[in-house]
Amino acid sequence: MGSAGLLVAATLIAGAVAAPTATASAGDGAERARHGQGQESWGVAVAAARAARAGVDWKDCPADWGLEKPIQCGWVTVPVDYAKPYGKQIKLAVDRIGNTGGERERLGALVYNPGGPGGSGLRFPRRVTTNNAVWAKVAKAYDFVGFDPRGVGKSAPISCVDPQEFVKAPKLDPVPGSEADKRAQRKLAREYAEGCQERSGAMLPHMTTPNTARDLDVVRAALGEKRLNFLGVSYGTYLGAVYGTLFPRHVGRMVVDSVVNPSREKIWYQANLDQDVAFETRWKDWQDWVAKNDATFHLGDTRAEVQDKWLQLRATAKKNPLGGVVGPAELISFFQSAPYYDSSWVPVATVFSQYVAGDTQALVDAAAPDLSDTVGNADAENGNAVYTAVECADAKWPTSWQRWDRDNTRLHRDHPFMTWANAWMNLPCATWPAKQNTPLDVRTGKGLPPVLIVQSERDAATPYEGALELHQRFKGSRLITERGAGSHGVTSLVNSCVNDRVDAYLLTGELDAKDVTCAPHATPRP
Numbered sequence: 001m002g003s004a005g006l007l008v009a010a011t012l013i014a015g016a017v018a019a020p021t022a023t024a025s026a027g028d029g030a031e032r033a034r035h036g037q038g039q040e041s042w043g044v045a046v047a048a049a050r051a052a053r054a055g056v057d058w059k060d061c062p063a064d065w066g067l068e069k070p071i072q073c074g075w076v077t078v079p080v081d082y083a084k085p086y087g088k089q090i091k092l093a094v095d096r097i098g099n100t101g102g103e104r105e106r107l108g109a110l111v112y113n114p115g116g117p118g119g120s121g122l123r124f125p126r127r128v129t130t131n132n133a134v135w136a137k138v139a140k141a142y143d144f145v146g147f148d149p150r151g152v153g154k155s156a157p158i159s160c161v162d163p164q165e166f167v168k169a170p171k172l173d174p175v176p177g178s179e180a181d182k183r184a185q186r187k188l189a190r191e192y193a194e195g196c197q198e199r200s201g202a203m204l205p206h207m208t209t210p211n212t213a214r215d216l217d218v219v220r221a222a223l224g225e226k227r228l229n230f231l232g233v234s235y236g237t238y239l240g241a242v243y244g245t246l247f248p249r250h251v252g253r254m255v256v257d258s259v260v261n262p263s264r265e266k267i268w269y270q271a272n273l274d275q276d277v278a279f280e281t282r283w284k285d286w287q288d289w290v291a292k293n294d295a296t297f298h299l300g301d302t303r304a305e306v307q308d309k310w311l312q313l314r315a316t317a318k319k320n321p322l323g324g325v326v327g328p329a330e331l332i333s334f335f336q337s338a339p340y341y342d343s344s345w346v347p348v349a350t351v352f353s354q355y356v357a358g359d360t361q362a363l364v365d366a367a368a369p370d371l372s373d374t375v376g377n378a379d380a381e382n383g384n385a386v387y388t389a390v391e392c393a394d395a396k397w398p399t400s401w402q403r404w405d406r407d408n409t410r411l412h413r414d415h416p417f418m419t420w421a422n423a424w425m426n427l428p429c430a431t432w433p434a435k436q437n438t439p440l441d442v443r444t445g446k447g448l449p450p451v452l453i454v455q456s457e458r459d460a461a462t463p464y465e466g467a468l469e470l471h472q473r474f475k476g477s478r479l480i481t482e483r484g485a486g487s488h489g490v491t492s493l494v495n496s497c498v499n500d501r502v503d504a505y506l507l508t509g510e511l512d513a514k515d516v517t518c519a520p521h522a523t524p525r526p
Contacts (some may be wrong), residue, residue: 043082044214051076051222061095065154071097071125076222078150078215080206092215093154094147094222097125101140108252109223110142110506111216113149115234115258117209118386120153120379121146134492137503142229147219149212149239151203151386153379158200158207158389160192163381167369170327173318174421175412186401189427196389197433204434207389213243217250227252229506233489234258234462238267240451241442241470248445253506257454257491261466262442262473268391269398272426273411274463279422280415282339282460282486289523290349296526297353309356310335323364332421334367339417339460342487345524388428396436397429404430442473450476452505454498456520458486471515478511485520495521 054077061073075091099106112124124146127135135144148155176182196204216239220228229252232240237256244251261271287306294301299309314328321327335352337344347366354362370376398404404423412419429436451474455467464481471479480498482490491502497518504510 040082040210040214043079043085044217046085047077047079047082047214047218048221051078051218052224054222055224056094056222058096065095065122067095067122067126068129071095071129073122076147076215076219078218080203082211082214090150090156092147092150092156092219093122094145094219095122095125096143096145097128098143099139099141100128100136105141106143107141107507108143108225108227108229109145110138110229110231111145111147111219111223112231113147113216113233113236113239115232115236116152116383116387117149117212117235117390118152118383119235120148122148122153132492134494134499138506141507145219145223149386150215151200151207151382151389153382156203157382158196158203158385159381160196160199160385160388161381163374163378164371166381166384167371167377169325169330169369170317170321171329173328174332174424175328175416176420182405185424186427189424190431192388193392193428193431193433196385196428200385200389201434204389204393206393207386208393208437209239209242209390210246210437210440212239212390213246216243217247220250225252226250228254230254231491232256233491235260237462237466237470238262241474242440244448244451244474245440245442245445248448251448251451253449253452253509255452255454255491255502255506256470258459258462258488259453259455259467259470260462261469263469264395264439264441266466266469267395267439268426268429269395271466272422273407274465275461276411276415276417276419276422278458278463279336279339279418279460282458283417285458285486286338286345286348289345290352293349293526297349299349299353299356309352313352313355322360323368325368326364329421330367330369332418334363336418339486340488342485342493342521342524346526349526384425388426391426392429392432393434393436395439397426397432399430401430442470444473444475448474448476450474450478450511452502452511453477453479454482454490454502455479456482456485456487456490458484459488460486461488479515481515481517482520483517487521490521493521495519 056074056076058072058074060069061067061071073095076094077089077091079085080088080090112121114121125144128139128144150156151158172184228250230240238260240254240256241262284303287303290297290299290306291301291303300306314331317327317331335348338348351362351366408419408423453467453471455464457464467479471477480501487493490498495518
């Protein structure tokens with residue numbers, strides 16, 4: 001998902017860069033107790049006080065992290081179990097780059113989560129070193145801070161299977177043709193869950209969004225920030241929503257972009273079913289665009305013709321995997337980036353066009369795994385392990401195969417692009433060997449300032465209804481809707497209607513008096 005702001009008076013923002021507040025206020029403690037987090041509330045206060053005293057020992061980043069100077073790296077120590085803050089500890093990798101303006105312009109740190117769950121935020125400071133124009137104004141006022149959440153990347157990484165085995169191809173066709181196909185996929189899902197227990201069992205009960213939100217509060221304290229300024233995209237919006245619920249008085253300015261529906265009824269089983277519907281809609285949007293550009297791509301001048309060529313490609317790869325390694329599963333993994341991100345529209349259409357014109361190798365190169373890229377494969381396996389562990393631990397999933405089979409069979413009839421692939425990815429949660437929890441009831445706590453919500457109307461990964469739901473739950477929030485658009489992650493796209501309002505909010509705390517609807521960003525051009 002991955003990859004999901006607040007109005008605060010200027011006096012509060014000035015307070016955000018004052019001496020660090022390590023422990024939660026009594027009001028915050030009462031707020032978390034109301035959510036059944038009493039023991040963990042004490043634990044996070046202990047860990048935050050410890051982190052505030054220790055700070056972060058910033059140094060040049062290790063050479064193999066790919067983070068150039070002047071980005072600095074460090075570590076923040078957190079307990080594995082917040083109910084036992086003096087028990088086993090792990091270290092979270094953090095990095096930062098200082099604000100580019102003067103000291104008088106500085107408003108504090110802006111902490112980023114890109115989503116997932118399982119995404120690394122360590123590349124966030126590179127928006128400064130690579131001169132990202134969209135974020136230049138905000139970078140003058142804020143240190144850009146990234147981190148690897150628990151279990152991710154450099155932060156006590158978890159694993160469920162050997163990475164080289166994880167990426168091997170071709171995998172089974174996600175769309176079952178028989179009951180035997182379903183039994184084979186169920187077996188793989190059960191074995192994957194067992195692998196998570198075997199390789200990372202001690203961490204699994206603690207791989208939850210509330211624990212990551214507690215980690216975020218410890219990071220805030222270690223940075224010396226009284227309040228957290230936060231940018232969350234995709235799953236990062238749910239992390240922000242949970243943080244805002246648990247620590248309403250610790251929130252400074254928060255922007256959530258491409259919003260996970262925080263309703264308890266949606267986390268996470270129903271949310272994934274909703275994705276299947278939204279992906280089908282955005283897949284058709286891409287096909288319509290390809291058809292309009294038939295003079296470039298030669299894939300047909302109607303959606304139906306483009307779809308027919310997709311089905312032909314899929315059938316060919318099912319019968320004889322391209323290059324021996326690209327079957328239907330690998331095709332979906334490659335083509336799904338088009339409904340995810342507008343930036344993938346041209347590259348995916350180009351490779352598809354090359355294949356239809358007779359260049360099979362271009363598609364093999366794009367969609368096949370690279371077994372020589374052991375670092376990248378380890379990252380991919382780790383990201384999938386964290387995704388699975390967090391979603392499985394956050395909520396109680398259906399254990400009845402009959403329900404999974406019924407729901408996905410029904411959805412597949414009208415939404416075939418992603419439904420079964422999504423189902424098999426999440427099915428390990430049906431036999432998850434560790435504790436599963438009741439999702440937090442995301443609500444407005446006392447002291448929560450207004451949050452800025454940004455969402456495209458036709459987002460596939462985080463459907464629009466999620467933004468409306470969070471908007472309703474976080475009183476005083478403002479919603480910016482990008483009308484008619486569907487790219488995932490709006491705040492990094494060039495759209496002055498969105499960009500100017502995000503800048504104004506983060507720099508001054510100003511929000512529009514009412515929700516805003518923006519015209520879409522520019523459509524990709526071939």
